[in-house]
């Protein structure tokens with residue numbers, strides 16, 4: 001009996017005995033939720049398994065097999081002159097969307113290939129144990145965009161190449177396709193650590209208005225707030241053309257390090273929120289042609305400690321003294337960052353409906369369920385599971401190819 005079947009069986013047994021209709025309903029909802037989380041977990045795990053430094057064969061292979069698969073090409077996916085993969089999803093009435101979605105296909109890994117990924121149901125996190133990055137940056141953004149695309153969320157989806165080595169793919173687009181970018185009111189990237197941030201500044205330069213951030217946060221309904229401490233992602237290369245450019249927390253921590261983790265529940269809820277809300281009507285206020293607005297909050301404010309861009313430092317009269325203070329503060333911030341990660345998680349947990357734990361308690365024996373495939377009895381390295389209960393474009397082909 002599968003895990004979900006076992007749960008259903010337990011619920012059925014319990015509910016026939018003694019529970020009120022309300023509790024029965026809650027338990028059945030929990031079962032459904034667990035089933036769907038299991039599916040999302042499998043998809044994310046597959047993505048995290050692949051290590052793809054920029055310009056490697058693995059990145060190219062990923063783009064060709066995963067994004068340029070027959071299904072997506074039939075829907076309009078194409079590669080531009082740099083190798084960025086783009087696809088447009090129109091509004092339901094056939095008009096063109098004013099939203100640009102952004103993620104990147106490269107990851108920060110020393111070598112290309114496949115790796116073993118673990119999921120810990122206790123803290124709801126993916127991680128690796130072999131000293132390499134998880135690659136939530138930016139497989140998590142890639143996952144969100146693939147899922148939103150599949151749900152026909154309108155927008156131009158750009159899977160950028162080589163973000164980690166200087167935003168090369170987006171820089172190429174900004175230099176060669178400005179006409180195309182002018183059609184968009186907002187560019188939303190999924191490439192930010194932590195939970196609940198809507199980035200308003202990248203490298204101390206304003207990239208979206210407070211009104212936009214507030215409107216998006218309210219629509220998402222997940223307690224997102226504006227955050228001026230962004231460093232850089234691809235949408236920064238569009239901020240002189242597109243009015244509202246941002247980057248959103250996708251729930252990874254410790255990116256570019258062996259400690260990198262990714263929350264499951266948060267990213268699935270974020271995906272569901274973007275599928276549910278309408279982004280076409282978001283407030284558009286910032287004028288991309290207006291003089292650049294600098295904000296050193298990313299440096300002087302709490303916890304950010306992102307060194308302002310050279311442009312911002314020049315504009316704000318950054319002194320030698322500032323530089324020394326920045327280096328001292330950065331040292332001190334390491335501990336602070338760890339505390340903040342814990343705090344963010346607590347905040348996030350507090351937003352959840354608290355009934356879940358009670359329900360687990362009722363479902364005696366269900367708390368050992370990790371929502372997914374159990375580790376192998378043999379103790380050998382985990383293999384990628386074959387998922388045959390949902391349709392995906394060429395996933396298996398991709399991984400088989402990558403393993404060769």
Ligand SMILES: [Zn+2]
Pocket residue numbers: 104137138163191233
């Ligand atoms: Zn990234």
